[in-house]
Amino acid sequence: MVFLVLVTFDVVMAPIHPLFNALGYAKQKFVIMGFGNAIYLLAAWILSSKFGLIGIINAYGMQFVIITAIKIVYIWMKNRNMMWKANK
16 A cells, blocks of 8 residues: 555655656756665664565655656746746
8 A cells, every 4th residue: 555655655756756867957867867776775774673575665656756856946046036027
């Protein structure tokens, strides 16, 4: 059930990834993905030894949340001036 919820949220947030590329943030994507994957590997190692397969699923969820949240915040911070000008 937990895995189904995580995959559902991953599918809902999927448009963030192509948007990040379309805005030209490929170098930043490389760093963010590297950080997220390092967190995943560390979390999977620690959680799988304690919780087994459920630990791997939770590590996947952590990776997804970290990568998506960082991308959303980065896009918002870089484009907030543009958004304010469009509303005036």
